[in-house]
Amino acid sequence: PPPLSEMKEKNPWHTPATIIITVIFVIAIVALVTVAVLQNKPLPPKYKYGIVLDAGSSHTALYIYEWPAEKDNNTGRVEQTHSCKVKGPGISSYASSPLKAGESLKVCLQEAEQWVPNKRHQETPLYLGATAGMRLLNMENSLASDQVFQAVAATLQKSPFSFQGARILSGQEEGAYGWVTVNYLDDRLTQVCGLETTGALDLGGASTQISFVSSSYDGSESPSNSVSFRLYGNNYNLYTHSFLCYGKDQVLRLALAHLSQSGQSTVEDPCFHPNFTESKNYSVLYDSPCVSDRKPHGAPVAFTHKGTGNFSLCQQVLKNVFNFSHCPYSQCSFNGVFQPDLQGTFGAFSAYYFVMNFLNLTDTAIPLETVKEKLATYCSTPWPQITQQHKDVKLKYLAEYCFSGTYILTLLTEGYNFNSDSYSNIRFIKKIKGSDAGWTLGYMLNLTNMIPAEAPDTPPLPYAGYVSIVTIIALVLVIIFALCLYRFWPRCPKQPQII
Template identity: 80%
Template sequence: MSAQRVDNREMKEKNPWQTPVTIIITVIGVIAIVALVTVAVLQNRPLPQKYKYGIVLDAGSSHTALYIYEWPAEKDNNTGRVEQTHSCKVKGPGISSYAHDPLKAGESLRVCMQEAEQRVPGKRHQETPLYLGATAGMRLLNIENSSASDEVLKAVESALQKFPFSYQGARILSGQEEGAFGWVTVNYLDDRLTQGLDTTGALDLGGASTQISFVSEKFDGSESPSNSVTFRLYGNDYNLYTHSFLCYGKDQALRMTLAQQTQSGQASILDPCFNTGYTVMKNYSVLYDSPCVSDRKPQNAPATFNQTGKGNFTECQEVVKSVFNFTHCKYSQCSFNGVFQPLLQGPFGAFSAYYFVMNFLNLTDTSIPLKAVEDKLNSFCSTPWNQIKQQHPDVKVKYLAEYCFSGTYILTLLTEGYKFDQTSYSNIKFIKKIKGSDAGWTLGYMLNLTNMIPAEAPDSPPLPHAGYVSIVTIMAVLLFILFIVSLRPLWPRCSKQPQIV
């Protein structure tokens, strides 16, 4: 029995896990391993991305829209990578329509601005820039009554300053800016700027103006400097041809075609640009209250006139052509109205009213021959008005009635005005959105403005790189020492080995 106790005691002495030193070493080792893993995880975890925000209000001739953009706080080649996160269409007409009651122009923006408050994180409100850009509607109002346009802008400014954003101003954009920023939008969304690819031209059609912008290798700006804009984006320089035609948006163009048909001040007209069976009474004063046609108002005209549809595409196209001047050109080549335009080059993106009209008419496929496009328009225009209404019961009558004119006008503007032929026409792509962002000037405007917003430093890891390496090294050495020490019971016990005599 005593021999068994001696053996058990010897086994306990030989078992390293039973000694206090070994337990302490084991605990320290486990703590070191946990600490090492924790430091490694914290140091290498993905850093939360910081974002900045910007708000742009597009105050067009027919309506106003609000767009919210966000981009990483760390800029990419001095140009922020901007994406649209939200849009809000303001109820009611464009702000230029409130010339006689400017306060309502500001009030109309309230609902969309409240949406912006909810969409932009509260901690970013104070640093989020807020811009309003007014386009052709306000350009026309400024021509007609500059004091009224000033009052509208003041009312808008007063309303926007009540919100917790960094208000940067409300101003009227020039036609050149509108066209150029639309070009930036199309090419940015298509990743052509970041990759330095050949660019896409931009075709924008609004209610009161239309813009064409593209890069031409043969255009250096010398022949027509006013049509030249230079951008530097993502380390590349772009020399852009751009022109904006005021009064050639589809709404004002319709006024001009009606003015052409009512020059004699008659009491009724038979309009080929509206479907057969369509009839409406219009007011001469309302028709001619735009600067685009005000100087053409016939004398001694009655108060109203009846507009009756005839539904003839060919005759409609002749009426549309009458609002263009193709005879005068002092340059080597022109589009229309004596405006210089270099030869068309590359693909084009057509947006805004271009898209909405052609999409309704099922004419967004530009691979079909131009003759087939004309045939489709001819078929639509000749369809009786009652049948048109039955086929599209959900479309507002005002818009539905104008599609024959709008489609004819777009085709005429592109082919007769800008000189697209069958080959170049097939290079047009009608677009509404690209990668979730609306095509238009606002994103390009915001993208350009990010160059003036200082970039933030990215969030840094918890430890500097040198400190992280030092800690990992120390812990690794400590674990190695602990491992060696834990093998202590296995070390040769020279003192206990029997000596040979």
Template identity: 80%
Template structure:
């Protein structure tokens, strides 16, 4: 009679089947548990109420990575029709009404089920700072009108407020370095140069600055486990539009009827009102007594002379610190690359001067040729650009160059470290993203925890362990295996 094979006994078969099922279940659960889920997103909305216009930005990030590792990206932007909210000083309710079209766009772009949880912020910058200085009662009325309009939206309204110049500069720096992934990786940071209509900001990290000299220009951040001491300063009245007013105020101190302007093209001529020119806190105290109602603004188109006129906008003589930029403001030695955005980009892009390979001397030569171009030819070359804006590019380009070289102390060498940028990885450069990241705590002070193993590595290790368990199981039932050698049958 043959000896029974123990492997074929019911108990052995049951144990084997259970073991195989357990291993398959282990691997299946591990894989399913760690499979990427269908992505869900959260949203945030920030309105940038600048001096010349208001823009709305919608940001999006993965919902399951909220408050630590979620990558925030710009989903959509909308430019509000009309001027900045500070321009509605004589009719504050219209400031709120102007936002409606862009708010309707936001309702379409953000999924309806996310409306109630989407934070909505409005930050007002230099235009409203000037209005607040000039007439706080009117400024408050404009904010009330804006608040009333935004509270009617389906979003989670978080307030409208006046940003300090230092905040505007610091949040612009955060935006640029966040989008470039320099903060999370602890890389050398990029300085931020922001130019608006009414103010300009410079922000950067310098090894020579610890915040002790001129502490008012210091902001300290701890981001992703790294400490940053940031130098930042905002110059109110030194945005390109207000600087233009200051320059023309210098020209019109004697109240002339004709102003020959080297920063305007030859053949340019426009009649302007003294009351409009001096209608700003930046120049209101300089208005000449007994000036006529209007003056004829004519162009001569001379870049070198324009430079000399623009330099008079700045004060380079006063400095009580170890070193200054202008107007007696402390500034440490420039360090690292810089990103120049907002009006820096738009002006230099129009003038075809954003290429980093263009030397400073080439920029000056191109501006010289551009400013000398007759006004009729300029209008013919740019038929779609409004003459009001077209007439300002010679001055704006010259002002930017003078601000960077004479104001901030860039040299012919360090000028090549400036990158003129509009967007970084699809998101607009500016203070709005940094502002929202700060208010929503999307950048942790400490580096976020990460799994010890990547997903693929984790699944591989689990699979190997499961196979090992199966092998050990087979070895454990070795005594039940049939003998390899044939035994003699008993008759």
């Protein structure tokens, strides 16, 4: 037999080239596995943030939003992560001491610093939008309004965030952004064409908004109520209107102004519970642009506000704050304002929700007539009994729930023309998927261009197709590699038999 050394030399597994190829092959396999593991290792998510301050007529609230940083190109879902209610009244209440308006925001801004990571502070946009309270102050005293904004801006500029400005939103903007928020959170603004949107009903302290898409409205009649959007490749023609002075706090003034026109010392009010009494100042009641021109001459300094608790009579009083006598269009809501036919479902938020939730009337299964009956029973309940049942509620808010509930029903049915059938299409909502319903999210989405006008680009191949093609190519390469090995790999000679 040949010597052992000769056999080793003839064995192809012992040639230097083969050993080198084998080592390279093993290294390549190890590298491939390592890259695959590292590539598919879950990474900690990175987020971007945005902050919006809602400066309403009765209070200010701060909202923090976040979205995936790697999906900044209009595809990452924006979610609310935190909210902070500013202590004290709305910034419009600081007209006589504007510096306090800025001071009031500091606690919530400090909270925001804790919620937004330090490394994201400087790139986080900060917005402040003021609504009807500041609209009224601007009408009444534009200088005071400017001073309040200067004080607020000075405080916000000192924050570590990227302050983008503070301004008054128009009523149309407030209504439109509220509609965007509700439909964005409800996944109604998608690339699917023809998906029916949800209408938005917003009720604040000084104004109320209604916004919805109606197939019967193309914007030609009353163009001032038309807002057009192109979102995710779909066109939306939105009807929206904001009624200044028709938020619940200002309507209370309008109703009391109607009842106190003769300047009497006692005003009996069916919108407040029996046995409710409170002394009110005439000057304070009429200290608003919504009612200032109605103050009776020769009235005493104060009057006694006395409740009688009658739902039907309260509705009659509230109907007097609407004007149904004049309509220059084919159809109107009230005060000569055009409104197309109601269509689809509606989300009612802000004061709509808080009032109806307190009254346990948010269930859409409750018929309209039953809602009226329950409210009538509640309003007729004596005031001492109400205070005993709700000891944890502030008396100021508690006293107004009968009025507010009756106003909401009157506004929806008499004002906006909801009937016993369409009333069931209203959902009273506070939050949608963890985010507060309101205009703030829609406002930020618009200013940061988070919703594209056109549908985002998609890869040329679907994921499954891409994987299939890569797999086929890999198999072809393996087969070619195997053929090469078979063709060029040195064959072992036939071993001689040892006898």
